[in-house]
Amino acid sequence: MLENNIEKVLILDFGSQYAQLIARRVRENHVYSEIVSHLITAEQIKKIKPKGIILSGGPASVYSKNAPGCDEEIMKLGVPVLGICYGMQLGCMMLGSKVSPSAAREYGRTLCAISGENRFLKTLPQEITVWMSHGDIVTELPAEFESLAHTKNCPYTAVKHKNRDFYGVQFHPEVTHTPNGSQIIRNFLYEICHCSGNWKMDSFIEKSVNDINRQVGNGRVVCGLSGGVDSAVTAALIHKAIGNRLSCIFVDNGLLRNFEAEEVVKTFKENFSADLHVVRAQDRFLGKLKGVSDPEKKRKIIGHEFIKVFKNEAQKISDVQFLAQGTLYPDVIESIPAHGGPTVTIKSHHNVGGLPEELGFELVEPLRFLFKDEVRKIGEELGLPKELVGRHPFPGPGLAIRIIGEISGQRLEVLRKADKIVIEEICKAGLYNKIAQCFAVLLPLSTVGVMGDERSYENVIAVRAVETTDFMTADWYRIPNETLGSISHRIINEVKGVNRVVYDISTKPPSTIEWE
Ligand SMILES: Nc1ncnc2c1ncn2[C@@H]1O[C@H](COP(=O)(O)OP(=O)(O)OP(=O)(O)O)[C@@H](O)[C@H]1O
Numbered sequence: 001m002l003e004n005n006i007e008k009v010l011i012l013d014f015g016s017q018y019a020q021l022i023a024r025r026v027r028e029n030h031v032y033s034e035i036v037s038h039l040i041t042a043e044q045i046k047k048i049k050p051k052g053i054i055l056s057g058g059p060a061s062v063y064s065k066n067a068p069g070c071d072e073e074i075m076k077l078g079v080p081v082l083g084i085c086y087g088m089q090l091g092c093m094m095l096g097s098k099v100s101p102s103a104a105r106e107y108g109r110t111l112c113a114i115s116g117e118n119r120f121l122k123t124l125p126q127e128i129t130v131w132m133s134h135g136d137i138v139t140e141l142p143a144e145f146e147s148l149a150h151t152k153n154c155p156y157t158a159v160k161h162k163n164r165d166f167y168g169v170q171f172h173p174e175v176t177h178t179p180n181g182s183q184i185i186r187n188f189l190y191e192i193c194h195c196s197g198n199w200k201m202d203s204f205i206e207k208s209v210n211d212i213n214r215q216v217g218n219g220r221v222v223c224g225l226s227g228g229v230d231s232a233v234t235a236a237l238i239h240k241a242i243g244n245r246l247s248c249i250f251v252d253n254g255l256l257r258n259f260e261a262e263e264v265v266k267t268f269k270e271n272f273s274a275d276l277h278v279v280r281a282q283d284r285f286l287g288k289l290k291g292v293s294d295p296e297k298k299r300k301i302i303g304h305e306f307i308k309v310f311k312n313e314a315q316k317i318s319d320v321q322f323l324a325q326g327t328l329y330p331d332v333i334e335s336i337p338a339h340g341g342p343t344v345t346i347k348s349h350h351n352v353g354g355l356p357e358e359l360g361f362e363l364v365e366p367l368r369f370l371f372k373d374e375v376r377k378i379g380e381e382l383g384l385p386k387e388l389v390g391r392h393p394f395p396g397p398g399l400a401i402r403i404i405g406e407i408s409g410q411r412l413e414v415l416r417k418a419d420k421i422v423i424e425e426i427c428k429a430g431l432y433n434k435i436a437q438c439f440a441v442l443l444p445l446s447t448v449g450v451m452g453d454e455r456s457y458e459n460v461i462a463v464r465a466v467e468t469t470d471f472m473t474a475d476w477y478r479i480p481n482e483t484l485g486s487i488s489h490r491i492i493n494e495v496k497g498v499n500r501v502v503y504d505i506s507t508k509p510p511s512t513i514e515w516e
């Protein structure tokens, strides 16, 4: 916990996927913030003397048995409280409102109309776009409340209590897909909590280098290097801290794209002076994945196998105690319950939830609390080349989570060819840097086609392209029709085994970016 003289805002975590994003938005607005368990008591909060309290979203329904709650005395501390989604529903319920399942659930982009004037929604236009992710709504609002906004399906989208400093929003102001979100957070901090905004983030690189030195001492580190931006930045930070006591290990797990291994080695040699071990482990990974179709099982097998390979390879280097990975906050929050709280597992990212219990290494993960766009900024500051910093993410489990169900050599080949075409066409259309992530997914279900007067009965390729900065929420990218046309035309003509191409037009939430 911080000392008392720093202005801070507490975020009570009810299991939100976005708790760190709320913290980040508050910190970006120059107010320190800290995430705490929803079980914190009003007495404990009194000692911390926060300027404001934010109740996060969460997966539960406030009216269900065992739903996480909070100390009701918090509402009487005289400290302004902002409830977001679940947090709004909980706050409203504690103050006498009724919350029920909504007839029409809202996920993704929604239009919201703002009524009247108030400090909380100051400077916003009358109609704003907000990002929703909820199935419950406040259905009855007592007279002590004022309604500040509504959407087509949600009569109380923003509310304010008349006698207490309680505000609630049903949407998520913390995500970038709510364009006025940061302004709403800023209004809460400055108009409602009267913060002075005197907090600044330390220079991350300097702090991180010091932290790595403190953690590693005179020890040796191996770093899992994938060719992606996260592990590249991790390796560069660690190299800056401990020099040649760092060795990098790149694993070809047989789940990579066309020519990926060659390209990763080339880029590394051109940009890093650290030592690189390339491990060809295709057979090990594909052997273990044989016959496995459950996504969570695939992820765990891959996570475990990565560690075994790292261990084997580390034995060839003397005395390695530490394993570095380019883990980011979204990997952490989607994989494991945070703060021992009520967060649910969405998917086990191979480098977090997919790790074995007995690791045999101490982890060094300097980027564990950051988001992708922050990591890219650090990469630029460290002087890494633009192409590397701007590269679309590629998950550690690779093509294994882009083939729905069981993996086989033949399916991998089909997907590699289709994926190559998608990327080529996107580059040709000048869209690569506009899209956050773009790839092909193989759906091994057969549909009927007609090719050259013959009946075909073959697989489907889905094209996924998303727009996002932090990968916590995402919208589908509107690829122009001509480009979609040439992608489809080329895949069906050039890739044997595919007779249909579909385009994924789902947002995250409720979908995720990867299909498994
Ligand atoms: N093929 C690989 N060989 C070695 N380590 C890997 C490999 N794939 C993933 N990792 C490790 O797992 C971590 C998480 O993977 P992830 O894909 O999230 O990050 P990244 O590959 O570094 O960046 P990006 O998200 O841009 O692809 C990596 O940072 C790296 O430490």
Ligand SMILES: O=c1[nH]c(=O)c2[nH+]cn([C@@H]3O[C@H](COP(=O)(O)O)[C@@H](O)[C@H]3O)c2[nH]1
Pocket: 299, 330, 334, 347, 348, 349, 350, 351, 393, 394, 395, 396, 397, 437, 471, 508, 511, 512, 513, 514, 515
């Ligand atoms: O290294 C990784 N190991 C994993 O197990 C993993 N699963 C998802 N991802 C990447 O994370 C981002 C968010 O993806 P989802 O919306 O599918 O959760 C996207 O960028 C995904 O590509 C992974 N990266």
Ligand SMILES: NC(=O)CC[C@H](N)C(=O)O
Pocket: 056, 057, 058, 059, 060, 061, 062, 084, 085, 086, 087, 133, 134, 135, 136, 137
């Ligand atoms: N994102 C949230 O906080 C969701 C709250 C609640 N589970 C609902 O569906 O309405």
Ligand SMILES: [Mg+2]
Pocket: 226, 228, 393, 394, 395, 396
């Ligand atoms: Mg990657």
